[in-house]
Amino acid sequence: MTLYVVRRIGAGILLLLALSMLVFFLLRLAPGDPLSSYIDPMVSMTEQDMERLRQSLGLDQPLPFQYIYWLGETITGDLGRSLQRNGQPVSELLMASIGPSMLLMLSGSLLAILFGIVIGIVGAVRRDGPADVILAALSSVGVSSPAFLTALVGLYVFSGVLHWAPAGGMQEPGMPFTLSGLLSHLALPALILAFGQTALIARYMRSSLLEVLHQDFIRTARAKGVPRRKVILKHAVRNALLPVVTLIGSTLGLAVGGAIFIESVFNWPGMGLMMVTAVEARDYPLIMGGTLAVGAWVILANILTDVAYAFIDPRIKVG
């Protein structure tokens, strides 16, 4: 098992390397000059000034050299400095925004996993009952509406019209930090992030459970006199969860995409918000650092999924 995890981490690092290369070169191929956003338009600069600046930032070197230079610095733990934001170190910026992002994504995913599994079970057990039909309708909406749409609609309805939730940010500006303040700011974006994932997980759980309920070992359990409720919760659900765990793993990765929109809409001070502004400003070092962080998270989520899978399915022998 340990060996397996080590191997997976190794593969993950290679993947990150490939990802960084891809993003690095794609960024440079895109039109636009990072200097244009770096300089202050009010201060007039000569061509020579520009050239000097370019040199000092290493932007005059051939691309492969720039990449190798970046890689070398990165390996030694230096992600460089932002071209914006007063040249703050990228690692500091990342550190500051990872916390809020993780908080949002993990609470969203946790809600989605909980709701998704429970809704899926109810749907399968009360198949075609009123609850199942309502849930099916809701989950079609959830699966088919993009994150930015649910985010905007959610913000409008729950914050704008109903005033149930604050419109954005992580806490009241200028107020001391309180847990309840944080939670009230977190609830709406987390629920909205969970919405699409819940729908996906619930659908999958429902069909997986329906399939399991037709299997022979369920009949064996009933022939033993196990009460129906326990047949479902003990014998069927655990088996039905196996494929769902894989799906949860990939939704953890997908949540990143949704989180970026939701952070922008709710002005949530996480990596998504930071990345959006970084891309607008062509802040190369910050984009690269953010990409690595997001990539590492997705890979980690997948490894965790596989470990969880091996944990609940005794037939899987890894290592």
Next chain:
Amino acid sequence: MPLSPMTEPMAAPPADAAPEPTLRVDGLKVGFGGSQTRLIAVEDISLHISPGRTLALVGESGSGKSVTSLAVIRLLAARGRIVSGRIALRDKAGAVRDLVELDEPALEAVRGNDLGMIFQEPMTSLNPVLTVGEQIAEPIRIHMGLSRRAAMQRAIEMLDRVGIPGAAERARQYPHEFSGGMRQRVTIAIALACDPVLLLADEPTTALDVTVQMQILNLLRSLQQQQGMAMLFVTHNFGVVAEIAHDVSVMYAGQIVEHGTVRQVLKTPRHPYTRGLLACVPQLGTASEHKKQATPLFSIPGMVPSLRDMPRGCRFAARCVHAEARCREATPALETTDTGNIARCIRWNEI
């Protein structure tokens, strides 16, 4: 394990000496589907089994053997319904109850406790994510109220009793770590864990290869001698009947067409369908031989009629060489014949 080429019907309490049967089914009728579109799968099924005896249900595919045994344990598919009939079970305490009348909680108390069941597919009838010990211990906890520890201890004893070496070790393993024959031993351990009065076995050896089949049959026989339970054994193989059963009911198209002791039915069959089936098993002694070569046991020309258009009169008439016009008029009644068999044929004494 030594293979006996031909096992005499084993020593067991004779049918008439047994005080009261463990299971008595009367006029059982089972249908599938809503009341408008209901198809009748089995009809007029009556049988009884005494403690320590085995009744074999034999017949071609689709004759209603599984439906009958699932009806007894009340685990028919959702669309299946017992339309009429009685299923009287004399439980451990000696009380006789009609299982048809019981509600779900009462049935749960009977299943796995007074009634055990084993199925055809050992590969899929165990839960892949629970240890084998847990799966055996579960009914023990539910019905005998034992603690987790004590139930596991008994589960290990059961594994030992069904001939699994290293039981304590094996109890901690999962089904995928067992071979097909070993898994079927596990399902037997589950079914017998609470010492049921009746074991239902729906083709428990069909999916296994021949030597393993013999081992499982021998195991079931010796467990029956130890525990004294009655057994309803579904099979389509007369070789297996000869090995395990005391009595036989032959089913055709949802009805019992012949019934008697194994000796009566195999030596002096009276219904043309039974004769046809047995004609393919030339001699009793070669039955196991037959199984080894996996030759089909049924080669009566024609097909079983479908539930959708069941013919009037004798259901076997379309395939019967002795069929006459009057055979098609009314369903023949079960009659006691000269040899003591009961046969559903109006011409049994003419042929």
